[in-house]
Amino acid sequence: MDRTGRRVRDVVGTPSLPQQRGDGRTGPILTGDTVEDRPVVGFACTARTLPTARDDQLVLGGEEEAGHPPLRSTDPADQPSLTRTGPHPCEQLEPDRIHRPDDIRPGLAGRFQELLHGPRSLPFTAPLIERLAASGHHSWLSGGAPRDVVTGAGPGGVHDLDLTGTAPAGAFTEAARAVLDLDGLSAEHVQRFNPATLTCAILDPVARTxxxxxxxxxxxxxxxxxxFPATGSDLLQDSRQRDLTVNTLLYDPLRDLVVDPLGQALDDLGDEPRQGPLRLVPALASTDPLARAEVLLRGLKFLLRWHRRPGEPDDEPLRAWARALPADLLDRIDARGPDTWHHLAALWEQCVPDPTAPAVAEAVQRLGTVASRLHARLLTEAA
Incomplete structure (x- = not known):
């Protein structure tokens, strides 16, 4: 059943998929496929500056602990032993986790369409998504945009777009450059690449910051x-490495669908936008100390942002998660070296613009001892 009480199969139906399952599928290699009789784990990149598809590297089972990415092409034509055993991401989820926007809230489909095609939209976004699809890659809006649009924000309230998908960094950058060059209004946009995170950015040419x-x-x-940094093509894995369940929501622009991979985001956002109960629930399945510290900081950000929302947000799940963190979390972070603290300090500045405000001290205290120690350490790092 969906949130309106109707059977989802009757509402959503079975939208056509860009590729077929298993050995009948064509197009890019996906995680879960096998090459050289080993499972595909993900996709790395060997470029330090703007990558091309030649810089994308296939990572197979048994190579996860290597100190650097392998050198192995992601082009199916270069992998004669490829077996299509991995499902396409669109086939991974149960029907009750896929929703037509207007079944969540009337008019929601129009808001998403305006976000992509309206007068304030980035003109290259829709053509870029279509170009990626033409090469067999699927893309979703992620992060704040689907969360905020679903909870009532208009397209004008979304200032940046986050996109995720099956394309590795080099394949995405090549597609983006081609689209920008074809669009006379966008050719001057600047591309950036972060090799530490494999994040690709397209910036406004005038106001780059x-x-x-x-x-x-x-x-x-x-x-x-x-x-080493790597990406995949699995919607559930993607959700389990995000911070909060409310940030796992995705929008599929090709099929005009809201996707809730964990089946929790819509419920935790509340039944009535900006009026009902909102729950701060960690989605992270990782035990990595840095990833846990990042979730603490982002949880603090949203706790501060939403504490004035009508109907105080339910932060008990976040508090319980934070208080169960290992007491030596900071020691484990120390073992990573000073660059790790520089990274956390930069994230802390984004999440907590006024770290000495009384509301910050109260929120940190609510999150327990480890959060208090982390906050104190970052205050020291900033001094």
Whole structure:
């Protein structure tokens, strides 16, 4: 049943998929496929600057603990032993986790369409999604945009777009460059690549730091899945490496569907936008100490952002998770070296703009001892 009480199969139906399952599928290699009789774990990148598809590297089972990515093409034509055993992401989820926007709230489909095609939209976003689809890659809006649109924000309230999908970094960057060059209004947009996270950004050419941006990263893997940055093509794995369940919501622009991979995001956002109970529930399945510290900081950000929302947010799940963290979490982070603390300090500045405000101290205290120690350490790092 969906949130309106109707059978989802009757509402959503069975939208056509861009590829077929199993050995009948064509197109890009996906996680869960096998190459050289080993499962495909994910996709790494060997570029330090803007990558091309040649820089994308296939990671197979048994290579997760290597100190650097392998050198293995992601092009199916270069992998004669490829067996299509991995399902397409669109086939992974049960029907009750897939919703037509207007069945969640009347008019929601129009808001999503305006976000992609309206006067304030980034003009290259829709053509880029279509170009990726033409090469067999699927894309979803992720992060704040689907969360905020579902809870009542208009397209004007969404300043940046996050996109995720099955394309590795190099394949995405090549597609983006082709689309930007074809669009006379967008050719001057600047592309950036972060090799530490495999995030690809398209920035406004005039206001590079404050203008609208589009950020892309392939579907995520748990941080401990590989010792080097890598992405995947599994919707559930992607959700389990995100911070809160409310941030696992995705929008599928090709099929005009809201996707809730864990089956929790819509419920935790509340039944009535910006009026009903909102639950702060960690989605993270990782035991990596850095990933846990990042969730603490992002949880603090949303706790501060939403504490004035009518009907105080239910932060008990977040508090219980935070108080169960190992007491030596900071010691484990120390073992990573000073660069790890520089990374956390930068994230802390984004999440907590006024760290000495009384509301911050109260929120940190609510999250327990480990959160208090982390906050105190970051205050020291910033001094």
């Amino acid at each position: 404050h203008g609208p941006t589009l950020d892309y990263r392939g579907l995520g893997l748990l941080r401990e899945a590989t010792r």
